[in-house]
Amino acid sequence: MEPTPLSPSGPDDADLFSVHGRTAVVTGGSRGIGAMIARGLARDGAQVVIASRKADQCRAAAEAINASGVRGHCTATPADLSSPEGCQRLAAWLAEHHHSVDILVNNAGTTWGAPLEAFPTAGWTKVLGTNLIAPFDLTVGILPLLRRAGRADCPARVINIGSVDGINAPLWENYSYSAGKAGLHMLTRHLAKRLAAEHITVNAIAPGPFLTDMLGHVAADQGVETELLARVPLGRCGLAGDIVGAVRFLASRAGAYVTAAVIPLDGGITGCSG
Known part of the structure; x- marks a missing residue:
């Protein structure tokens, strides 16, 4: 189903945040x-493809x-995006099965923690390969599909999932993770400038602590969890509705005029710091 174009008088509020079709x-x-x-996207009627390493x-x-x-x-x-070859295979699969792609969410990521003087080169190679290089490779790899979807009044969307750790120095010694996410934020702006004329917007969301398995492993110690939440002015972790709402905004007609933005979704950590 083709997205409904915007009318000169403005969109119908009833489907302003819809990604149906x-x-x-x-x-x-x-x-x-x-x-x-x-x-969240499928719930609203999108045809969603998920890719991850474990089939x-x-x-x-x-x-x-x-x-x-x-x-x-x-x-x-299944797709292992830790290598250029994995990104190429996913791009080829998408080209074989889909004429166009309206929304690309670059979310796949990994992390690595080690003390400063013991932080290994492997911790940089693995994390930057998955968190920074793969979003670039996949975006470039499916540009023909994004170009087919994009129009001046309803552009195709690339949404990169960054991190509050790419804005503020984190609690943990995850040097390659924070540097990679900061790089992803800058890559978002750079790609947005390059692709705007082709009716493709590029934005990033920088989540703070969310209730996920990854956070559970990192903050298994109750003291660390308490310290983490103490940094959040709203006093809680993010929930599914928080991230879905932000993505739906950027992916829908409501966000059609937004590009090159890095949106902190962190309960106030970045905005209230200092």
């Missing part, structure tokens, strides 16, 4: 924030989303 790709969509995003987990996530009563549909395709 759009084709969306969510990397790292089998768990955590990625699964929240995929479910069984990816298929199980898609089946769970489809069984939850969504208006759209979710398809799983």
